[in-house]
Amino acid sequence: MPERVLVVDDEPFILRSLSFVLERAGFEVHQARNGDEALEVLRDVRPRVCVLDVMMPKRNGYEVCEIVKGDPDLRDTYVMLLTAKGxxxxxxxxxxxxxxxxxxxxxxxxxxxxRIHEVLHASDADRASRAAVQVTELR
Amino acid sequence: MNSTVSLPDVFATLAFLTGVGGGVVTAWLAPRRWSPATLGLWLGYTLLVASGVLAVGETGAAERPWAGPLASAAVVALALGGVFSVLDLRAREKRSRMAHADAETLRRDIDRLNGINVRLEDEAQDLRRRARAGDEQRSGSGVALEATLTRQRRALEAASAQGRRHRAVFDGAVEGMALLERETLRLIEVNPSLVRITGCDAKDLATKTVMDLLAAGPGQPGRSDLQRCAREGRALSVCVRRGESNEVPIEMTIAVVGEGEDARLLAVLRDTSDRHVVERDHEDAVRGLRDRVRRLEEAATQAADQNSNLEQANRRLTEIADRKDHYLSSVSHELRTPLTSIRSFSEILIKHGETEPAIRREFLDIIHKESERLTRLVNNVLDLARIEAGAAKLIVSEFDARGVADDAASSVQGLATERKVRVSVRPGDAARPLRADRDRIQQLLVNLLGNAIKFSDDGSEVVLEVGAGDRPDRIRYTVRDHGRGIPAADLERVFERFQRVDDGGGAGGTGLGLSICREIVTMHGGRIWAESGDDGGVGSVFHAEFPGVEESRGRNNMRPAPATTTPTAAPLPALGGRESFAASSQIRRPKDEFSTTGSLPPLGRS
Structure with missing residues (x-):
């Protein structure tokens, strides 16, 4: 089953390019054009990674990020912020x-x-090792 | 006749003489008024005389017929006269005695009155003397009295001055002081320090004796001790109640003040506790601090005034800086967005060689569009920066306002076709001379038309009217569209940078077009404003009004173009050659901006 990734940006071309490469890489890609939409998809789809633009109408990236990290259900989503300002x-x-x-x-x-590959891999490894630890402890 | 004198003759003569003599004597002696005595005597004497005369006449006759009876009658009359005289005399005598007694009484009265008179006289004299003395004394004593009064007044003044001083000492003393009645030791008067020491108020204290002030305890002095202290002038250590529960160690001295009936006692109570000293120091410190605080507050007020000026200046600067920051971050975002697209899609094209041709074409299309957008944005940013820096000079010439409107309309034709929007110019019937920078005017109209087209619905019309402004010689361009319009609240804001009405990202504007329009109009001394559409609020209307030719000549900040050169060819003197080229090329840019976009064939979908 492919990993789910959410891409959020108000610029359609950026959504297009990211979706294209991520789909080619085998991810299940979901899109959102503003913060509110992003939160909706996040709650519905529970993607493991969210690529989030900062400058958006209807809740900017920071606000969305704060909500995600403050929500126990969404907290584990890996948030990658796209900043235009460096x-x-x-x-x-x-x-x-x-x-x-x-x-x-x-x-x-x-x-x-x-980066998304790396992150997911590291996360899986971490999860596996934690599971291993748990198993050893149980023994 | 016998020659011898006979006896009856002699008798007769005697009678006669006696009668005459008695009559004379009586007449002499008798009082003027008639009385029975004198009448009798007179009658007797008269009869005597008569009898004598008769007797003489009858001399020789043996018998004397008349002389004898007459003589007898004379004797009777004389006798009667005599009796009456005696009675009369006795009456007179009696009267005389009474008169004498009266006189005596009178004399005594007179004497007494005289005595009284003398005494009165003496007294009067005395009075006069005393009056004189009194006068003297009075005038003397007036002066003396005056002097006395002055002395007394001075003494009084001195006394009251002294009284005030004493009062000040009394009230200002750190020690508690009380004036006591000598016998009862009741507090007649107390000073503020005593109020402080005892913690009672002055009214309460007035009802108490000094004994009431003392705390209960075996070592406390009694009334007699206090009175002995007063006599001996000795200090006494006592404990005085403070408020409900506290006690204060006090050194008390009592002195007698005044004399006799007025004598009072003055009690002086010195607080010997450390706390008192601490309090006093504390009070001093507090006073000092208050002074310093007051001075600091004054300084602070001054500083605050200066500060508020600085703050205002600072706020203005901060606002400017904030606007600048916001503008810069907006520019940064706006620049990076197309750049990101270009970079992303070119990378995809390079790395994903296996991609089907249609998608490759789509991506190339996007790259092209985004590079166009980037170019527009960079031009606009540079343009605005130049205008803002005052480096962009107007190249002014006089031309027909209608011609430039046609040029602008034809330059947006490509975009209009792409968006299925009709663009028409209503140039008015007469030529309207406009004195301005023609390229800038064209840039303005292209921006306004492009804007209108972008926000128009498919199949609708955008109209550019050329007409008179507020005054007949003024030129007003009006661009109407029938698009979604602008909320009334945003009508002012649309001219701000990057204040796009949310266009869903589809319009591809730079967010600077209307700002540039406003700058262009302002540079020409004109004005620009937006309205909601006329027909039921559909669409929006933009007006740009310019001064008439004469009016514009009066403005000195527009530099007229040299007559010999064409306006567009004239270099901008403030800038270097390269920049001036950039400037003029970018001025022309809007003309082909949309046409190139529009003319790009939709290769991807072919």
């Missing part, structure tokens, strides 16, 4: 909102795919 202040705000990673526009789509 400025320190944007990064600080993102960290405060609880973002897991930052990508600065203009980004490389293949790099994003790469």
């Amino acid at each position: 400025q320190e202040s944007a990064r600080v705000r993102g960290v405060k909102a609880g973002a897991d990673e930052f990508m600065t526009k203009p980004f490389s789509p293949s790099r994003i795919v790469e």
Whole structure:
């Protein structure tokens, strides 16, 4: 079963390019064009990774990120913030909102795919090792 | 006749003489008024005389017929006269005695009155003397009295001054002080310090004796001890109640003040506790601090004034900086977005060589569109920056306002066709001269038309009217569309940078077009505003009005173009050659901006 990824941006071309590369990489890609829509999809689909643009109408990326990280059900979603500003202040705000990673526009789509693979793999390994630990403890 | 004198003759003569003599004596002696005595005597004497005379006449006759009876009658009359005289005399005597007695009484009265008179006289004299002395004394004593009064007044003043001083000492003393009645030791008067020490108010204290102030305890002095202290002038250590539960160690001295009936006692109570000293120090410190606080507050007020000025300036600067920041971050975002698309899709095309041709074509299309968008944006940003820096000069010439409207309309024709929108110009019937920078006017109209087309519904019409403004010589361009319109609240805001009405990302504007329009109009001394559409609020209307030719000549910040050169060819003197080229090329840019977009064939879908 393919991993689910949510891509959120108000720019249709960016949605198009990210969706294209992620689908080619074998992910089940969901799209949202603003913050509210993103939260809806997040709750419905429970993607493992969310690529989230910062500058959007109807709740910006930071706000969405804060809600995700404050929600026990959604907290484990890996949030990758797309910042157009590459400025320190944007990064600080993102960290405060609880973002897991930052990508600065203009980004490389293949790099994003790469990172998502790595993240999911690491997460799986972590989960596996934790499970292993649990098993040993049970013994 | 016998020659010898006979006896009856002698008798007769004697009678006669006696009668005459008695009559004379009586007449002499007799009082003027008639009385029975004098009448009798007179009658007797007269009869005597008569009898004598008769006797003489009858001399020789043996018998004397008349002389004898007459003589007898004379004797009777004389006798009667005599009796009456005696009676009369006795009456007179009696009267005389009474008169004498009266006189005596009178004399005594007179004497007495005289005595009284003398005494009165003496007294009067005395009075006069005393009056004189009194006068003297009075005038003397007036001066003396004056002097006395002055002395007394001075003494009084001195006394009241002293009284005030004493009062000040009394009231200001750190020690508690009380004036006591000598016998009862009742508090007649107390000073504020005593009020503080005892914690009672002055009214309460007035009802108490000094004994009431003392705390209960075996070591406390009694009334007699206090009075002995007063006599001996010795200090006494006592404990005084403070408020309900506290006690204060006090050193008390009592002194007698005044004399006799007025004598009172003055009790002085010195608080010997450390706390008191601490309190006093504390009060001093507090006073000092208050002073410093007041001074600091004054300084603070001044500083606050300065500060508020600085704050205002700062707020203005911050606002400007914020706007700048916001603008910069907006520009950054707007630049990165098409750049991201270009980079993403070109990378996909490179890395995913296996992609089917239709999709490759779609991606190329996107790259092309986004590079166009990027170009527009960069041009607009540079344009605005130049205008803002005051570096963009107008190249002014005089031309027909209708011609430039036609040019603008034809330059947006491609976009209009693509969006299925009709663009028409209503140029008015007469030529309207406009004195302005023609390229800028065209840029303005292209922006307004492009904007209208982008927000128009399919099949609707965009109209550009050229007409008179507020005054007949003014030029007003009006662009009407029948699109979704602008909310009334945003009519002002649309001219702000990046204040796009949410266009769903489809319109592809830069968010700077209307800002540039406003700058262009402002540079020409005109005005620009937006309205909601006329027919039932459908669509929107943009007006741009420019000054008339004469009016525009009066403006000195527009530099007229040299007559010999064509306006577009004239270099911008404030800029270097390359920049001036950039400027003029970008001014022309809007003309082909939409046509190139529109002319790009939809290869992907062919």
